[in-house]
Amino acid sequence: MAYYQDRRGAIPDDAAAAAGDMLEGNALATGTAPEPPPSDSPEPSPSPSASSAPPSPGPSAxxxxxxxxxxxxxxxxxxxxxxxxxxxxxxxxxxxxRYMVLVEDGIDVPASAAAAEISAVLADRRGWTRDGVNAFRLVGSGPYDFVVKIATPGTTDRICGAAGLLTRGEVNCSVGTDVVVNLKRWVLGSPQFDGPIGEYRALIVNHEVGHRIGHGHEGCPGPGRPAPAMMQQIKGLDGCAANAWPYERDGSYLGGPAVP
Structure with a gap:
């Protein structure tokens, strides 16, 4: 599963589990910077599980x-x-x-295509709109609640490293209101997730947005049942089946016991 962390706790990203969770810190201004977030944006707080050592230079090729x-x-x-x-x-x-989608320049992922894919996940009736409380609007400027940035491994290391996270060119992170998605994970997915790449990307979006709207981590509800979208699936499924969505098609919430 792809992962990040917010003030409620670590959210795994794929690759090295030891370096995989996220931190909420101040976003690093890179490139086309969005306008400052609303005053109620979360204060920076250290990740309980990500290393605070400086990141390695990242992949060389x-x-x-x-x-x-x-x-x-x-x-x-x-x-x-x-x-x-x-x-x-x-x-x-x-x-x-309100959310924005930014894609690093020079990679073969059009910003419009990434935004369309993320918007489709948020619009899906198996997603967070099914709660009847939350709705989502893609914006290109102005106030926002969160930003999704798709970045190369090296740029991900620089942004996350500025907040004290060791991503090693492998994992995602969350910094302030920014969700930094490592291009490697966006393209290659996770060996721990048994499903098509589109479903894995949906898991990235649903897990992180779930934290943004107040959901904490959840555990497996029972052998053979779908793993909650809020489960840290990269750490093991505990008998559950990999799943990217918070709701069943009939509107049933695919949850599990709360995990600290």
């Missing part, structure tokens, strides 16, 4: 691209393109969460 697969450069310029937005709101809940 690009990950090769198989036919039809996006290449993963080792690093990029650290500047970003912001996806355009049409103001559409998904979900009928009264609490509209």
């Amino acid at each position: 690009s990950a090769p691209a198989s036919p039809g697969r996006t290449a993963v450069p080792a690093t990029g310029p650290g500047t970003f393109t912001t996806a355009r937005a049409d103001g559409t709101v998904v979900g009928t809940g009264g609490r509209v969460r």
Whole structure:
């Protein structure tokens, strides 16, 4: 599962479990910086599980691209393109969460395509709009609740490292209101997640947004049952089946016991 952490605790990202959780710190201004977040944005707090040592320089070579697969450069310029937005709101809940999508320049992931994929996850009836409380609006400027940045491994290391996180070119992190998604995870997924890459990306989005709207970590509800989207699935499924969605198609919440 892909992962990050917020003030409620670590949210695993794939790759090295020892370095995988996230920290909420002040976002590093890189590239096309969005306007300052609202005054109620979370204060920085250290991750309980991520290393505080400076990050290693990251990978020295690009990950090769198989036919039809996006290449993963080792690093990029650290500047970003912001996806355009049409103001559409998904979900009928009264609490509209504004978010932005930024993609690092020089990688073969159009900002518009990334935003469309993330928006589709948030609009899915198996997602967080099913709670009847939350709705989401993609914005291109102005106040926002959170930002999703897709960045090369090297840039991810720099942003996360500035907040004291050791990502080693492998994992994602969360810094302030920014969710930094490592391009390597976006393209290659996780060996721990048995499913198509689109489902794994949905898990990244649903897990992190779940924290943003107040959900903590959950455990496996029983052998053979779907793992909650809020479960740290990278640490093991405990008999559950890998799952990317917080709700069943019939509207049943796919939860589990609370985990500290």
